[in-house]
Amino acid sequence: MDRTLGYAAGELDDRGAGRTAREIVQQPALWREVAKTVAALGGEHTAALRPLLDRRGLRIVLAGAGTSAYAGELLAPVLSRRLGRRVEAVASTELVADPHGCFAEDVPTLLVSFSRSGDSPEAVAATELADRLLTECHHLVVTCNPDGRLCREHSGAKSSTVLRMPAAANDQGFAMTSSFTCMVLGVLLVLGDGMTDEMVHHLATAAERALPGIADRARSLVAAGYERFVYLGGGPLRGLAHESALKLLELTAGQVLPLADSPLAFRHGPKAVLNDRTLAVVYVSNDPYTRRYDLDLVEELRRSLAPASVLALAAQDGGPVADLWHLPGLDDLDDALVALCYVLFAQVIALHASLHLGHRPDNPFPAQEVNRVVQGVTIHPLG
Known part of the structure; x- marks a missing residue:
């Protein structure tokens, strides 16, 4: 009998956990796909970013909200060591709430934005605030949704590079699982010197x-x-x-x-x-x-x-x-x-x-107290 994470076939779907379970189990296969995706670019992203990374005065900021913020927190010390420079993880929620503080140093900046959906209000606003407050800002957008606002607005933009994850990494369950690990791996492959297939x-x-x-x-x-x-x-x-x-x-x-x-x-x-x-x-x-x-x-x-x-x-x-x-x-x-x-x-x-505990992991908040893509955020104009 086929089993997934110790459960019989069909049981996870019946209990509202099928999507989340499959998205957890598929991750090793998706990591191989991410490596192939980056390799197929033929160094395109690396070539575009390398002259920027070679600039000693460059500030690198890794931004995201929730799980995407923790992707940056995980990567910052590793990339700092690999690149031999300061790399900071700053949640996009902080960048939006205190933009003058977070962007007080007007130096050339690479803002790496992690967003599963590409539609998080804070993720979008953080890129806009960075462009407004910094004389020179470059963007690396890392997303799982080709139809998201971040992907649409930054694809083909002069100072932007977009790294799209495989379609299956755009988790349909509530929690970020495949999206988290794929985005972390994708950035390691593009920015982390010495990473191999x-x-x-x-x-x-x-x-x-x-x-x-x-x-x-x-x-x-x-x-x-x-x-x-x-x-x-x-x-x-x-x-x-x-x-x-x-x-x-x-x-x-x-x-x-x-x-x-x-x-x-x-x-x-x-x-x-x-x-x-x-x-x-x-x-x-x-x-x-x-x-x-x-x-x-x-x-x-x-x-x-x-x-x-x-x-x-x-x-x-x-x-x-x-x-x-x-x-x-x-x-x-x-x-x-x-x-x-x-x-x-x-x-x-x-x-x-x-x-x-009797919850349904694919949607643990049926009354939508918390949403898969955050709702209810008002982005106030910057004075």
């Missing part, structure tokens, strides 16, 4: 092998009845922790209130959230220096909680720290790529938690 194939293969175990582990953890979830990650994995918490919050319709932080920051107050009904998830870095802090916290948490309530996902063996959940095939990849495999766990546990 072989790395993408390696990542996709590792993720496909890991998915059945991820589905089983996530379902058993949800069945254990945890009431609090804490996601922790350092460096690029801090953005992943934030996205993991958002997925759980969204798909459970706010019934579960998760927390996200970095391992070092967690001790400074947020650790108070821990109780005997808390599951702590630590995303262990592949960076040897950052990893030491992650493993320190894993051991500390296991002294505070039951060992089974501390889940440490790792791409490498734990060495002196035992009982890491080792996802094989990722040990030679940097954290931005490893994060795309780790996030599968967060997406699947959010799906299982939603179903466990």
Whole structure:
């Protein structure tokens, strides 16, 4: 019998989860498609952006709202290291609310805008405000919707480059899953020096092998009845922790209130959230220096909680720290790529938690208190 994420064929559709489940499972195949898409451009985007990236005074800003903001938060430290320059993640919601503060420095800027739909009011307004307040602004629009406003307005524009994801990455479920990982990967391939198709194939293969175990582990953890979830990650994995918490919050319709932080920051107050009904998830870095802090916290948490309530996902063996959940095939990849495999766990546990609580993950807000594309935002004229 065909099964998807541990459920029989048809059951997920009957329970309002079929779209979300399929969009989670399809991601490794879509990553290969993203790599082919970028390769088919024949370096077109890279050639257009390279003279800009070679300018030492260039400011690079990664912008988006919600999950798209966390794509930027994940990528900023990785791109900064690869490009040897400052790269900032600034949510488009902040760019719109405080444009004079965010664009106070009038320097040549590359604004990288992430938007699944391309119709988010803040995403559109952020590009317009940047053009108005900066003497020289260039745009890299990363979207999954060729019919969205961002794609339409920036395609063919003189100072704009548009990177379109495969059609299937335009998630039809409520939550961003395929769109998140594909947009992150697409930008890594275009802006991240040293990225290869072989790395993408390696990542996709590792993720496909890991998915059945991820589905089983996530379902058993949800069945254990945890009431609090804490996601922790350092460096690029801090953005992943934030996205993991958002997925759980969204798909459970706010019934579960998760927390996200970095391992070092967690001790400074947020650790108070821990109780005997808390599951702590630590995303262990592949960076040897950052990893030491992650493993320190894993051991500390296991002294505070039951060992089974501390889940440490790792791409490498734990060495002196035992009982890491080792996802094989990722040990030679940097954290931005490893994060795309780790996030599968967060997406699947959010799906299982939603179903466990009686929600319909494809549309956890039937009364439209929260929408797939944000509604009700008034963009006020800039004085």
